[in-house]
Amino acid sequence: MIQINYIWGFLIIISLVTSCFTNTMDLTVNALFNGANDAINSLFSFAGSMIMWCGMMQIASKSGLTNIFVKLISPVTRIIFPKLKKDSKALKLISLNMVANFLGLANAATPLGLKAMEELKKMSNGKDATGEMCTFVVLNTASIQLIPSTLIAIRSSLGSINPGEIIVPIWIVSIFTAIFAICISKYYEKRGRI
Numbered sequence: 499m500i501q502i503n504y505i506w507g508f509l510i511i512i513s514l515v516t517s518c519f520t521n522t523m524d525l526t527v528n529a530l531f532n533g534a535n536d537a538i539n540s541l542f543s544f545a546g547s548m549i550m551w552c553g554m555m556q557i558a559s560k561s562g563l564t565n566i567f568v569k570l571i572s573p574v575t576r577i578i579f580p581k582l583k584k585d586s587k588a589l590k591l592i593s594l595n596m597v598a599n600f601l602g603l604a605n606a607a608t609p610l611g612l613k614a615m616e617e618l619k620k621m622s623n624g625k626d627a628t629g630e631m632c633t634f635v636v637l638n639t640a641s642i643q644l645i646p647s648t649l650i651a652i653r654s655s656l657g658s659i660n661p662g663e664i665i666v667p668i669w670i671v672s673i674f675t676a677i678f679a680i681c682i683s684k685y686y687e688k689r690g691r692i
Contacts, residue, residue: 513526514526540655540656543654543655558601559601564594564597564598564601567597567600567601568590568593568594568597571593571596571597572584572593575589575592575593575596576589578633578637578680579592579630579633579634581629581630582621582630586617586621587617588614588617588618588621588630591610591611591613591614591617592614592634594610595607595610595611595614595638596637596638596642598610599638599641599642599643600642600643600644601643601644601645602643602644602645602646602647602648607638607641611634611638614634615631615634618630618631618634619631629683629684629686629687632683632686632687633680633683633684633687636676636679636680636682636683637676637679637680639679640672640675640676640679641672642669642672642673642676643668643672645665646664646665646668649664649668650662650664650665
């Protein structure tokens with residue numbers, strides 16, 4: 499497997515060689531430094547928003563608000579994952595992952611998702627992929643979020659006048675995507691393809 503470092507290194511070398519032959523080395527060097535400056539400026543303007551939202555989400559997590567959400571979504575998770583027992587560790591981890599994604603805690607959602615997959619793998623009787631695994635992956639990918647803080651922070655850092663105006667369209671699209679993805683996963687599960 500080729501590491502991404504080699505690919506990036508190859509692209510940089512090709513760019514430098516091409517700029518030498520086309521006599522545009524000064525433009526390439528200027529673009530290099532301008533890109534680095536833009537990256538640092540975006541990072542600092544983006545970091546403030548991300549720190550604020552991550553702090554808010556950590557408060558929700560520490561206050562027990564996430565546990566309340568887990569209880570609230572348990573009827574939904576039992577419908578989506580009917581083969582999992584109500585008190586199974588996998589179902590609890592899936593619920594916590596969904597809540598973390600919903601609250602915009604992507605850093606917390608990833609390890610929870612990996613642990614949930616490990617639990618689903620233990621229950622799979624040696625199968626590489628089960629219906630529950632596939633459904634969880636598509637649900638996790640759709641990632642319905644109450645506040646898409648990362649996207650709002652990016653829009654804010656790039657000078658958007660109203661960076662939060664995307665919230666409702668994102669809710670609509672992610673809900674429809676999740677429903678469609680779950681339906682497709684369940685359809686293939688019933689046909690015995692997974």
